[in-house]
Amino acid sequence: MVGNDIIDINETRRSSNWERPRFMQKIFTKKEQSIISVSNDPFTTVWHLWSMKESAYKVFIQAGGNRFFNPTKIECSLDSSKNGQVKIDTITLRTNTSINANFIFSTATINNAAIDTCIFQLTENNRKQQSNFIHQQVLNNFAKNNSLNCAELLIQKTKTGVPTLHYKNKLLDKSISITHHGKYAAYSILKFKNYWKQQNNPK
Amino acid sequence: MSDKKEMISELKSIVKPYIQDEEAFKNLDEDTDFINDLKINSANLVDVILDIEDKYDIELDNESMDKMLNVKIALEVINTKISEK
Numbered sequence: 018m019v020g021n022d023i024i025d026i027n028e029t030r031r032s033s034n035w036e037r038p039r040f041m042q043k044i045f046t047k048k049e050q051s052i053i054s055v056s057n058d059p060f061t062t063v064w065h066l067w068s069m070k071e072s073a074y075k076v077f078i079q080a081g082g083n084r085f086f087n088p089t090k091i092e093c094s095l096d097s098s099k100n101g102q103v104k105i106d107t108i109t110l111r112t113n114t115s116i117n118a119n120f121i122f123s124t125a126t127i128n129n130a131a132i133d134t135c136i137f138q139l140t141e142n143n144r145k146q147q148s149n150f151i152h153q154q155v156l157n158n159f160a161k162n163n164s165l166n167c168a169e170l171l172i173q174k175t176k177t178g179v180p181t182l183h184y185k186n187k188l189l190d191k192s193i194s195i196t197h198h199g200k201y202a203a204y205s206i207l208k209f210k211n212y213w214k215q216q217n218n219p220k
Numbered sequence: 221m222s223d224k225k226e227m228i229s230e231l232k233s234i235v236k237p238y239i240q241d242e243e244a245f246k247n248l249d250e251d252t253d254f255i256n257d258l259k260i261n262s263a264n265l266v267d268v269i270l271d272i273e274d275k276y277d278i279e280l281d282n283e284s285m286d287k288m289l290n291v292k293i294a295l296e297v298i299n300t301k302i303s304e305k
Contacts, residue, residue, distance in 0.1 A: 087286040
């Protein structure tokens, strides 16, 4: 299973104010708040941790967890500027984050399983058009990389909103996560069908 | 306590700045899901919660926020908190 989350930095500056009273207490645990308070760049650290939580939550939902809205139930810790861990209930996810001037992007997996990720910029502003464009990107690339006929490839969402890939009306055993925010979008696909294989291989 | 219709319309004006699906917003009712239907991004859902706290002068602890994913449950939680005041 894989979860991802992208944060468009300009869009976030426009639409969210992390310094709003009580905002931090609603989304971060005491431990996370102390990571932010000693950070050189609190803005980036806030949204770095947030993207970790979002990506981990997506794996939690894929694993059959029930939806909830209580960000402090998800706790992050950082191993390095790129790598971190996120705990939700009894599950611990490994995360990987890349940050540049335009976006913050995190992926979460159960055990650092290998993933293919593609990040791209959106030109459309309309949300529906953006969504169609992203799906088309996923389908085109996936068809190309796996020598499949794109016309027979389809993305469907499960009841809990998890995207799944279908080929010739059959569900493919491929874990995928799709994210978009502002002008950026990304998808991540688990490289191997079975992540257990990965777990047995030391890194 | 305000009646349900009035509360829905109050809630509607609270969520308005954050919604990304106009159609779902127009048809907002008890079953409307903040994230799946209105496409409010989850960081902005925190703003919705804070705006609700300010509007009704209540505190929504993290436990009560937990289930506030749709209009119906949001109204229930708000009413409970108001009655506890």
